[in-house]
Amino acid sequence: MIPSAALRQIAAYGIVPSTISNHGQPCCTGTLAWMRGVDASNSYRDGHWHPPTWLRKQYEWGPVAWPLHWCSVPDMKKLDCGGLAAVAVELYRLRGQAAVPVQLALRYPEHAAEQWSRMWERHGLNPSWITGEFCYHEVCGVVEGEELLLWDPTESRWLDPPVFPNEAFASVMALNVVVPSSDHRTIRWRGIPIPCGVWQSLVFDAEGRLTTACT
């Protein structure tokens, strides 16, 4: 289980999920229209929509100076996890699917976290998204009825809950499904009930079953 102090620090870093701003002008509306077309070209195959794996072919992962506006996205070479997640959420919504930002606390070995810290510092940015072996991360939550699927556009993969109560690489330790404050529903992620709108730690009970605990 993630120590509460570490989770508090991560939650404090990610008070709100990354949001790409909109000028409300043709520059940004045109970009969103273009992105919808690019997404269809790359992700609509064989009569179905597929996850937007093209994002990581288009954008490298790395430090980005915020704020971002939509009209700057086409020319970006890199996006961080927040940028990628914000784009993915928007793409799913443009497809007509319900999607929400999801904030995560992931556990990594400290040597990996240390490398990312240096990477951010070299770009003059504060690596405050890293707290020891715990990292703040953002993904796209795809909502199908009461079910939540987590698409990680940074890794181009669907995220599954941890299987063993030990220290798996990139294991999800806590998450916050970001919904409007008036929405108090509970959603199921691969069978695990997740109350929305508040950080939840993932814990294994005495019988080895995965559940959540509000922090």
Place this chain on the structure above:
Amino acid sequence: MAQPTTDLRVYISGVHSDADPSPGIGIARSLRDAFPGALLAAIDCSVQSSGLHHPVFDRVLLQPPWSEMDLATYASQIRQHLDQPNTCYISGLDVEVSWLARIVGEHSRLLIPNHAAQQAVGKPALSCAPSIGMRTPEFLPALAHPTDLHALGRRSGWRLWVKGKYHEAYAARGYGDLQRQINALQAHWPLEDIFVQEHVLGLERSVVFAAYEGRLLQAVEVEKRQVTPRGKTWAAAVTPAPSEVRGRIAALCAELRWTGGGEMEFVRDDADEDWLIDFNPRFPAYIYGVTLCGHNLPACLVARALGVEFAPRPGAARQFIRVVQELPVRRELPLPRMVMTGDRFASAGKHPSFQPALVRRIGKSSHHASPIPGGPSLAVPEFLANYQSPPSTPLRFRDYSAAEDSMRRLARALESCSAQPAIIPALSVKTDPEAELARAFLARGWWAEVISVRELDWARRQGFEASQIVFNGPALVELPSSVGRPVAVAFADSVEAFEALLESQASEVMGLRLRSNAVTSRFGVDLTDARAFNRVAHCLRQHDGRLRFGIHMHFASDVCGPLRWNDLVEHTLVWADSLARASGAAFSVFDIGGGWHPDGFLDQLIPNLPTLQSRIARALPSVSTILLEPGKAVAADTAWLVTRVIEVRPGDVHGASEVVVDASIADLPMAGLYAHRVLHLRNGRCLGWLTGGSKRVLGSICMETDILAQGVEFPQAPEVGDELLFSSAGGYNASMAWHFASGVSRDS
């Protein structure tokens, strides 16, 4: 009472391990985990079978290659092994499993499925599929008529697998590819044991199980996490099979009195439907990975067969991954030097477990891998009633009856569509500039589609008004200077051409052709390039309100398949809407292009026109006209090519033979891309249609590609002077026919 395991012996055949491994090593490692004192003997047919050198084996029984083995003696040797107490035999070779079931028969310690059970799960019919709640992909035997194989390829979007009944599967992405892969597999397997199967989209999984005398012992579900470039499992997650699946497999095992390991390979599609693609009558090669996850199926099977016990170990993991490992070669089994064969080195001697040799030893299958579809026999065309052999050949003659029928059906379909947006067919002139087709289109008030100024002149001479002409293609730059009146619609092939078109206003509707990355094409504008998108949006914004705009997609559906063609429609609709949102402009014309095979035009496009119309209207309410550009759909079947046999070549060792005719790919240039129905005539009398088979019809010119038909059989033994009439000799086969080997230059 359980017996001690120290005197337990297990013979395991099929132990080679390379990129396409046999399961022997995995079976042995699983048994070693459960029975540390057991004697494990490896059997294979060459020192190069890498598993023979694995230390898990206590003994090695190196056999002669299948081609040099005395099978009766070998069968009796296996019986002798089995007659020893506490001894069992597990085969990891599909062909050997089949042979053993027939020759050795049922034995309580021969741990393979009986012959009838193997028949029930044999490829490609996989007749057991419904009883386990699965479907099977569409398939045809390689001996089916080439036109039927071509139709299967078109329906699948040319995503096909050419498979052997026992082993090997190669992808085929086109008609030429299909013929190549069939020929390649024929080098190993009899043609009767080769089939062609449609690819199923989805994630591959397996259910692996062990059963003894009809009782299911264990079943697990294996979900692939990594595969090799050849599609073999490299990593996977293992879970107990869901109870419903387990129940179905238990019922199937009971019904078939299954003994041994088994692996059901299936694909789960987007609709959660399971498609059975293979059912192996043995354990899979990754079986030790399943053991590592806590499910030791080989040990369960051996324990049950020999009445012994073992202590199951808890799983060390829920997933497994494979590695490459180096082993010392056994001193008594040294490997020979490599020798040059052709232009590359190859290992000396035979493939370690070369099962095709056993297939050839035990004879061709008593029945084909799958029955050749019968169906109603094809009627001979009406013109044969008055047919007279031409004095000289090759000769192309026209018969418009099929085209007339297609146009009638198209007209009827249009009547059943809504009035708005109007759907207007435009004859693709380039496909086959025949006046008869132009007259038929004009009579119905339909349009013409041209790609050059010369074609535009031709269309005008046939009677098409400028307002009935669509101008397409990269030569749009020629258009402004050539016409007095604007044509109805012109579609630019690049942003530059679009800007020039807006400047010249050489058409009433200014259109843009889009390129989609769903297919590989050199044509159209790639709007995924943000600069191109912004330039087009800027053009539209500037001229919005003053000009009318069109959008165009074009890709042959008989190349990309109906599924991907529909993807292209969707992409184009989304891009048109995106451009409209970015610019504020609206599109009034949507052109879906052409490229339909005559059968696809009738069976897929025409019945779906009302649906397509409403889909376009819903996505782009501003569209008032939908254009479609039939070319080969109506023109391909307007002509026949008459050829004469000038030489008959005797069959080779496989019985294949070929004839040479006086025509060539200069007369039938699309022969390598499309299959043709062919009539066989002698002295003006029809002998019947050529069917599927192993023979070829070769052309008469000195080009390697000059093959007019392959995989065919003649209704009667061909003779010099016989006539072969090739159908579908119109369309591009007529318009692209060229002078070659006739002493005529195109430019003279």
